Amino acid sequence: MTKPWDVTSEHLLRELAPQVLGAVARRFRDFSSAEDAVQEAMIAAFTQWPREGVPENPRGWLIQVASRRMTDLVRSEIARRQRETTVARDVEIMEPSVDIESDMDPDDTLILLFMCCHPALTSSSAIAMTLRAVGGLTTTEIANAFLVPEATMAQRISRAKQSIKTSGVPFRLPSAHERAERLPVVLHVLYLIFNEGYASSIGAHLQRLDLAREAIRLTRCAKALLPGDAEVAGLLALMLLTDARRAARTGPHEELIPLNKQDRTLWDRTEISEGIEHLTAALSKGSVGLYQLQAAVAAVHDEAARTEDTDWPQILALYELLKRVSPSPMVTLNHAIAAAMVHGPSKGLELLETLDTDDRLAGHYRLDAVRAHLLEMVGDCESAIKHYRIAASRTTSIPEQNYLMTQAARLAEK
């Protein structure tokens, strides 16, 4: 008996991917090969299920296909070793038992998430691993999303698995202490996936996989697995409250529209109320962190029906908290903007001066863009034009560059 393939089927398949991988990796005690075998089972499912229908026990189907593949791998590995050592040994081949499903552990998805967001990996490797092993995406899909050749992405994944193997991390849930220590890396990887998706969700890249939606799905999943953690909820809220503005963020010619000029009726109310709900619940837990505070800033913006209704004193207070909880030059920059909106642009410019000597932000276009904006507010058009142009030459984003050049041109024509 099969069920017809519909929109929910792909979702189901992706949810099952890490669970199946967990069971197969535990049974065969080989994460790297299990990961390849599950990838093949996923590809088989994506080809067969839409045509032949979704099997009655989709999980069992995937486990069976992946296990068969694993058995083949084990067999050929034994044959290779026997050829090399010319010693015929009796090696028992582990046949997948029918009860492999009982090996499944609800924590598997979480174990995989911690494994893929391993501190030994570079962020690009961790992102690729997470999307494949936890997200159930194919290498082709991930390669397309990052606009690199499939072979390059496959190599990146295989090297990441090698690093995980060398690190000697066992396939089990890290201790509570270790988890607390490593959770920030996991959250950062999810944040980067969202960022990549949100940053590239403009016209020309429409055919690319929606990484922002995928990041939201994975973070939802992480939140369900770590219900007591306020920062996971904060990150989910931040993503939803940001994604809600997606439709208003660009104009008809793909030009960037800044927050204060956006048509707020285009904002997604459902996403906003869901984000605020998660944020409120998270804040009540008492341990306020980086993501909750950023989400709170996003929520203040989202709650203002018009730009002029924005509660800047509250945003300023939130950035003051952020400066204490998680100081960074980017936070200082945003704090300066909020201070300018509350106490006037001169105050903002004064705060920016502290950043001029900060190497971490040296040459970053955003410092010049903010300075240009504040200089325009105090009426120093000449200097504003200069800094808009410097910012335009430093950004690596074409829509951003067009926006900044337009600002300089607008002032020059005044």
Place this chain on the structure above:
Amino acid sequence: MKYILMMNTMRAGHGVPAWAQKDLQAHVAFMIGLNQELRQSGELVSAEGLSFPDQAKLVRAGKDGVCITDGVFPESKEFLAGYWIVDVDSPERAYAIAAKASAAPGPGGAPLNMPIEVRAIMSGPPSEML
């Protein structure tokens, strides 16, 4: 972040370099090895070598869009010889790859220390959040 590493030939108008066979082979082997290394590290997006500058044509549209081709100008100082596009985690890594390519062996196996121009490839808009 993606970068383009552009390898320029030293002077225009030069065709196939008159190197000893051994030197040429070492140079070619180096370049093949470099590409293989970048492919294996999961960083190579693409790499192409271009035909020699004396084969280049300069094209511009004339009246009514008629195509006018011309040989290259002999006074040009540098020509693009080839390029790599890499996807790396930091600009420093892009510079390191460029430095390696720059030191490709030339006559007598001595490093050429060719100029390699590194430019970031423009990507999508960055985040509003950071």
